[in-house]
Amino acid sequence: MxxxxxxxxxxxxxxxxxxxxxxxxxxxxxxxxxxxxxxxxxxxxxxxxxxxxxxxxxxxxxxxxxxxxxxxLTAHPNGAVAVRKVLAVADEPSKAASMLAPLLATKASGSEAAAELALANGTLAILPPTRASAACGHDVKPGALRWLGLVLEVTDLAIVAGILDGASIDYIKTEAGICVTPAEGQGATLIFSAAL
Known part of the structure; x- marks a missing residue:
């Protein structure tokens, strides 16, 4: 959206x-x-x-x-302060970014290792399946462009971990932060990342 x-x-x-x-x-x-x-x-x-x-x-x-x-409506107990990135996955990130750029009235940057598009209030990052798997902590299958999830900027990762533990929500710590994989029937991966 x-x-x-x-x-x-x-x-x-x-x-x-x-x-x-x-x-x-x-x-x-x-x-x-x-x-x-x-x-x-x-x-x-x-x-x-x-x-x-x-x-x-x-x-x-x-x-x-x-x-x-x-x-x-935007204040949350997990300390989220912004949506840092929208994540997508594609076998050919630069090709996908080139297709999206004119639709979003922006320019694409990057390579096959990852591509990004600057949006008015954030970034759309397109990753190949191997990098997406590493960032999300779960297997991401090859295929055409599709939405993967969100990177949420938070003030304190320990607060997020405490909330998830208290709610018995499984998560994985990855290079990108705390990753909550989609529940059955849901499609978005949530990655909580420390504020810059």
Whole structure:
């Protein structure tokens, strides 16, 4: 998912590039705060179907934001302060990055060992299966481009380990940090990495 300020423009660009994944989707929902007052949030999504990939892409525009900001929603007991990277895996990272770069209006850098694309609020890293396996602590199969997980920047890895231990959630310590592999039926690997 990409953050955008204009999902309609993204949809038009992806139509022009021949990768539109369907119609724009507008949706919203009402909610009630603990104090009884009501509110509403609304979003607009544009979709891209990536060629030669086992992954899809969408951009999300906040049409009507949560009143009062998102501060309470972004604070987490694990100390996460940012999504440092979105991880993807592909047999040919530089080829995958070259395909994604124009869709994301950015430039790709790197090699077959790994490729990166700079995004407005983070980095998309594309790893070959061997490097992805080392980073994630589990076997990552070869194949076409697909999403792998997130690298979350945290203030203290010991706090994360304590929370995971307390919740009986299995994890592995890898070169990248603390890795939580996907549970059955889930697809995202979470890597908790110390803040830079």
């Amino acid at each position: 990409l953050q955008t300020t204009d999902a309609l423009a993204d949809h038009a660009a992806w139509l022009d590039q021949g990768v539109s994944g369907g119609n724009v989707l507008d949706f919203g929902r009402s909610f009630t705060r603990p104090d009884g007052s009501a509110g509403e949030v609304a979003f607009r999504l544009a979709f891209a179907a990536l060629p030669d990939a086992q992954a899809a892409l969408f951009a999300c525009q906040i049409v009507k934001a949560l009143p009062g900001g998102r501060g309470a």
